[in-house]
Amino acid sequence: xxxxxxNLTFLDKELLLLQLFRFEINMNRFSVLVASILISxxxxxxxxxxxxxxxxxxxxxxxxxxxxxxxxxxxxxxTNVKTxxxxxxxxxxxxxxxxxxxxxxxxxxxxxxxxxxxxxxKAETDKVKLQKVFGSDYYPEMDKSNxxxxxxxxxxxxxxxxDGNYDHLxxxxxxxxxxxxxxxxxEPYSVSEFVWTPDGTxxxxxxxxxxxxxxxxxxxxxxxxxxxxxxxxxxITEGKMGxxxxxxxxxxxxxxxLSMERDGYEADKxxxxxxxxxxxxxxTKHWDGTVQGYKWSNDGNKIYFNAPxxxxxxxxEVDVNFKMRKMxxxxxxxxxxxxxxxxxEIVGNKAIVTKTDINHAAEIYVVDLKSGALTQLxxxxxxxxxxxxxSDVKARKIKTTDGKEMHAWVIYPPNxxxxxxxxxxxxxxGGPQSALTQFYSPRWNFQLMAxxxxxxxxxxxxxxxxxxxxxxxxxxxxWGGQVMQDYLAAIDDISKESYVDKDRRGAVGASxxxxxxxxxxxxxxxxxxxxxAHNGVFDLKSMYGTTEEIFFTNWDAGGAWWxxxxxxxxxxxxxxxxxSTELVNKWNTPMLxxxxxxxxxxxxxxxxxxxxILQLKGIKSRFIYFPEENHWVLKPQNSVIWHSEFFKxxxxxx
Numbered sequence: 076x077x078x079x080x081x082n083l084t085f086l087d088k089e090l091l092l093l094q095l096f097r098f099e100i101n102m103n104r105f106s107v108l109v110a111s112i113l114i115s116x117x118x119x120x121x122x123x124x125x126x127x128x129x130x131x132x133x134x135x136x137x138x139x140x141x142x143x144x145x146x147x148x149x150x151x152x153x154t155n156v157k158t159x160x161x162x163x164x165x166x167x168x169x170x171x172x173x174x175x176x177x178x179x180x181x182x183x184x185x186x187x188x189x190x191x192x193x194x195x196x197k198a199e200t201d202k203v204k205l206q207k208v209f210g211s212d213y214y215p216e217m218d219k220s221n222x223x224x225x226x227x228x229x230x231x232x233x234x235x236x237x238d239g240n241y242d243h244l245x246x247x248x249x250x251x252x253x254x255x256x257x258x259x260x261x262e263p264y265s266v267s268e269f270v271w272t273p274d275g276t277x278x279x280x281x282x283x284x285x286x287x288x289x290x291x292x293x294x295x296x297x298x299x300x301x302x303x304x305x306x307x308x309x310x311i312t313e314g315k316m317g318x319x320x321x322x323x324x325x326x327x328x329x330x331x332x333l334s335m336e337r338d339g340y341e342a343d344k345x346x347x348x349x350x351x352x353x354x355x356x357x358x359t360k361h362w363d364g365t366v367q368g369y370k371w372s373n374d375g376n377k378i379y380f381n382a383p384x385x386x387x388x389x390x391x392e393v394d395v396n397f398k399m400r401k402m403x404x405x406x407x408x409x410x411x412x413x414x415x416x417x418x419x420e421i422v423g424n425k426a427i428v429t430k431t432d433i434n435h436a437a438e439i440y441v442v443d444l445k446s447g448a449l450t451q452l453x454x455x456x457x458x459x460x461x462x463x464x465x466s467d468v469k470a471r472k473i474k475t476t477d478g479k480e481m482h483a484w485v486i487y488p489p490n491x492x493x494x495x496x497x498x499x500x501x502x503x504x505g506g507p508q509s510a511l512t513q514f515y516s517p518r519w520n521f522q523l524m525a526x527x528x529x530x531x532x533x534x535x536x537x538x539x540x541x542x543x544x545x546x547x548x549x550x551x552x553x554w555g556g557q558v559m560q561d562y563l564a565a566i567d568d569i570s571k572e573s574y575v576d577k578d579r580r581g582a583v584g585a586s587x588x589x590x591x592x593x594x595x596x597x598x599x600x601x602x603x604x605x606x607x608a609h610n611g612v613f614d615l616k617s618m619y620g621t622t623e624e625i626f627f628t629n630w631d632a633g634g635a636w637w638x639x640x641x642x643x644x645x646x647x648x649x650x651x652x653x654x655s656t657e658l659v660n661k662w663n664t665p666m667l668x669x670x671x672x673x674x675x676x677x678x679x680x681x682x683x684x685x686x687x688i689l690q691l692k693g694i695k696s697r698f699i700y701f702p703e704e705n706h707w708v709l710k711p712q713n714s715v716i717w718h719s720e721f722f723k724x725x726x727x728x729x
Contacts, residue, residue: 122463123489123526126718129517130156130711132436133455137419137427138165139185144422145170148181149439151455156711168452170422170441175453190249191275196303197249198269198278205263206239227287232623234673234705241265244280246303258301258308267296268320273328277302279311281320291625295338298322317343321368325375329395333366339626340551342508344544347378351397358393361402363543370421379408379426379444381415383510383541386470386482388414390426390442408447412468414513415442427452431515433486434465434522464489466525468513473534473568476560482542483534483565484511486521496576498729500524501566501603502533503584503591507550507558507631510540517714518707519585527722532569536561538587552633552643554587555594555651562595566602578604579729583721585609585669586677586706590653593685596666597658605728607721609669610706613681614654615647621678659688665695667724669717671704697724 122128131153138148147170152163167184168175189197207213210222223236230237242265245255258280259266269280283296297312298319312319317335324330330350334357335343345365346357358378359366367388369380380391390408409415413432419439420427426442430449439453467487475481488497502521504511511533515522524531535542537558538550550558562582570577582603584591589611596606612618616636619628629635633643649655666689670682682698689696699720701713708717 121489124463124520124523125526126523126715126722127156128459128463129520129523129718130154130715132459132517135429135437135439135453135455137417137429137439138181140170140420140422140427141167141184142186146184147420147427147439147452148178148185149175149453154711156715159711170425170427170452172441172450172452188270191271191278192273193275194249196246196275198244198246198271200242200244200266200269202240203243203257203259204240205261206237206241208237208239212239228291228625229287229623231675233675234671235675242267244269244278244301246278246301256306268322270322270324272300273324276304279322281322291623292629293338294318294335294341294626296320298332318345323369323371325371325395326373327375329375329397331369331371331378331395333369339630341624341627341630342506342540342547342551344547347380347393349378349395349397354397356397358395358403359405362405365540365544365547368418370418370426372421373423379418379421381418381428383512383539385541386484386512386535387412387541388416388510388512390415390418390428390447392444408444409442409449410447412470412513416514432513433468433484433515435460436515464526466522467491468521471532471569473565475557475564477557479546481534481536481561481564483532483568484513484521485569486525486531486533488525488528488530491574493574495574497528497530497574498579498581498725499530499532499566499569499575500725501562501580501582502531503562503582503588503595504533504536504539505584505586505588507538507554507587507590508540508547511535512541518717523718527725529725530569530575532565534561534565536565551631552647553651554590554631554647555653559591559594559598562591563599563602570602581605581607581725581729583607584611586611589613589677589682592666593653594651594658596664597653597655597661599664603664605725606664606666607669607724608666608682608685610671610674610677610679611668611681611685612653612677613685615652617684618677618681621680623675654684654688662689662692662694665724665728667697667699667720669699669701669708671706671708672700672702673705676706695728 134152136150138150140147146167148167150163150165152161154161165178166175167178189199208223210220211218244258244266247253247255263286264282264284266280266282269278271278278301280299285293295316296318297310300309300311315334316338319334321333332348333345334348335345337343347359347366349356349358364382366380366382369378371378378393381388392406392408394403413430415428416431417429424444426444428440428442429437430440431437436456441450441452466489469485471483471485473481473483521531540547569575580603582592582595589608592606592608593611593613619636632647634641636648638644668682668686670679686698708714
């Protein structure tokens with residue numbers, strides 16, 4: 076019997092009114108329920124980032140500003156996952172904004188940096204074979220042999236074996252058929268970058284003039300000056316022991332470059348050095364940060380640079396005044412939850428930059444240098460990001476075990492509901508001194524992780540630049556110390572929230588992040604239910620014997636493992652080695668391991684050792700080998716599989 080057919084003879088007026096009231100309430104509840112279902116259905120049906128969609132994101136890169144300073148040339152690259160081929164198109168757009176137009180022949184519109192001021196001379200790099208390496212080099216008659224013979228270290232680097240070729244700098248007259256002068260003739264060194272002096276009589280180049288084992292032990296890169304008239308070369312940064320690079324000249328003829336102080340420390344504070352004649356100034360020495368890249372102002376009175384700060388990368392300004400009696404004030408131009416990833420050009424009171432955040436890939440922006448306001452110039456990925464649910468990204472302050480304050484990013488799943496419980500991932504950054512900021516990557520992508528329903532906490536633990544030099548340096552010779560407590564503090568802090576499912580927590584990371592995963596597996600005391608390590612350092616002793624940049628291990632580990640009188644090194648190889656008996660005997664948690672066959676920074680044997688132990692101990696584990704990949708996974712189809720297995724593993728174990 077329906078309510079409307081009720082026989083009124085059995086009901087008094089009060090009862091009828093009560094029933095009508097209850098009916099209205101129920102109908103309202105029903106309406107709310109229907110509306111809620113519709114909203115929920117819409118949210119569930121909304122697209123989110125997927126591994127396949129991630130490879131549809133176009134890569135946008137500025138090429139240069141035209142000679143008339145009115146237009147920007149930029150390149151857009153699309154990837155076909157099926158064919159694994161990239162297709163690039165080039166566009167021109169007014170710096171004032173508007174519609175971009177495709178352009179093919181643009182080189183004449185841009186300044187040719189290979190030419191000197193008069194355009195009479197041209198500088199370029201090319202490979203020169205200087206060293207015998209292959210069996211056929213020594214035994215020409217054995218042309219079918221497959222042998223490589225080495226007598227020094229630096230026999231391989233990153234993902235490539237030394238083939239005896241070096242990148243040399245050549246200078247010639249800018250006309251067809253001119254004889255090229257090899258500036259480094261017979262020298263077994265390579266040139267990484269070069270720039271002409273304003274008068275066009277000299278060319279400066281950057282080189283680490285070390286060979287073999289000495290090369291593998293040092294970061295002492297210098298800037299050299301080649302004089303066209305005298306055909307002589309001079310080291311103009313002699314005595315500076317770290318990385319010296321990125322030389323450039325102002326419109327006034329003043330010279331600038333980036334410099335690190337200490338040999339062997341690749342993550343040393345990067346300072347801006349300026350020179351005028353015999354006067355040299357370090358204009359960022361007093362500043363508690365490290366410079367990434369820079370550009371001169373048009374009038375030569377200022378330098379603009381980007382640098383990590385507080386979990387982001389921002390744009391800064393510093394005055395260049397050779398008569399000043401005190402260190403210059405450094406002004407932060409931009410502020411916000413984003414990265415100024417690159418500075419391409421300064422045009423008047425505007426900077427042309429690329430900008431990213433955790434929810435958006437790189438696009439080109441114009442920064443007003445007076446106000447810091449940003450105006451978007453390109454929007455090549457609008458169709459993708461406008462049609463997917465984005466993550467809420469929040470900064471979080473965490474109290475560390477030694478009483479410090481640590482910044483962290485928390486990335487929430489799209490359509491996050493605080494009344495639900497979510498599996499949560501602790502992200503362990505590599506480096507170990509790489510900045511953890513608002514980056515956007517086709518590899519470790521926070522947006523993608525969150526889109527699959529995971530909360531991600533990414534702490535700026537010890538070793539991260541952007542939080543002061545002391546914080547950045549504290550990780551060296553302390554890999555398994557306070558930094559591990561920082562990780563545990565981060566997962567413990569976010570786990571206080573009711574929406575974190577404490578029974579479904581994992582830790583993931585690559586390189587030093589992979590080391591972190593291996594180490595945490597022995598100390599986490601039940602916090603984590605699953606681990607993922609990509610190209611991580613597992614055995615510090617075997618790592619020392621197989622990695623290629625020995626200077627890095629010497630600095631961060633303190634030295635070689637056989638140096639029995641070296642207290643720092645002995646502490647590292649005993650207390651901070653994930654492969655130690657003490658730690659491995661505590662392993663009891665499922666782990667997925669990725670390795671790359673061409674990874675010579677952290678060779679694949681590191682992951683093999685860890686996987687073999689997991690299997691022999693009967694712990695659920697999986698080993699994924701990418702024969703053609705290096706320290707990173709770069710090929711599109713490999714990347715899609717990498718991500719698919721990543722989330723497959725988490726579904727199995729969390």
